[in-house]
Amino acid sequence: MAERSLSSRLWYVALFLGIGALIWLFRLLPLQGLGDASRVPGDTSLSLATWPTPDLMLALCLAWVVRRPDLLPAPLIAGYIFFEDILMMRPPGLWALIVLGATEFLRQRNPTLRGLSFLLEYALIAALMLGMFLLNRMMLGIVMVPQAPLGLSLAQFVGTVATYPLVAAGLHFGLSLRKPATGEVDDLGQKL
Numbered sequence: 001m002a003e004r005s006l007s008s009r010l011w012y013v014a015l016f017l018g019i020g021a022l023i024w025l026f027r028l029l030p031l032q033g034l035g036d037a038s039r040v041p042g043d044t045s046l047s048l049a050t051w052p053t054p055d056l057m058l059a060l061c062l063a064w065v066v067r068r069p070d071l072l073p074a075p076l077i078a079g080y081i082f083f084e085d086i087l088m089m090r091p092p093g094l095w096a097l098i099v100l101g102a103t104e105f106l107r108q109r110n111p112t113l114r115g116l117s118f119l120l121e122y123a124l125i126a127a128l129m130l131g132m133f134l135l136n137r138m139m140l141g142i143v144m145v146p147q148a149p150l151g152l153s154l155a156q157f158v159g160t161v162a163t164y165p166l167v168a169a170g171l172h173f174g175l176s177l178r179k180p181a182t183g184e185v186d187d188l189g190q191k192l
Helices: 002-028 057-066 074-087 092-107 118-142 152-176
Strands: none
Touching: 002 074, 002 118, 057 074, 057 092, 057 118, 057 152, 074 092, 092 118, 118 152
């Protein structure tokens, strides 16, 4: 029976990595910049053509850890985000450390989060994302690393917060990952 539990966990790990690879596939496709030809040089206004894409992996990590923290181990989160740091040419490890800290914060409070309504969960996640965004900007500012303009970073933050309910709904309805009820047990009789 332990093999069944292990294979189920490995399936979710593979699913998480597959979703991450699919998101990276769409990031690498040349879909951005289609409307940039009409931009005037020096124009810093935000239009739909220049709107940054939301960080779907951040929303996925946070929503997954709120629902089933046992199916998404911390080393997997840290490793994936670190790999993403390298691919996106961000300072290696900083964003991975911030995301890992946020997911561990949620993981430690999982029994409390089970009883929260989605609106309170959404408010908590939005506040946590804001704290992550500000901490990242502050740390990059301290070491004087060049950063994206504040407007673009805020737009990505707003987009990520706006997509969180869609990601949570996809996990709930598409993958049947939901918050277990207090005292709920799995098929093997183990407490969730």
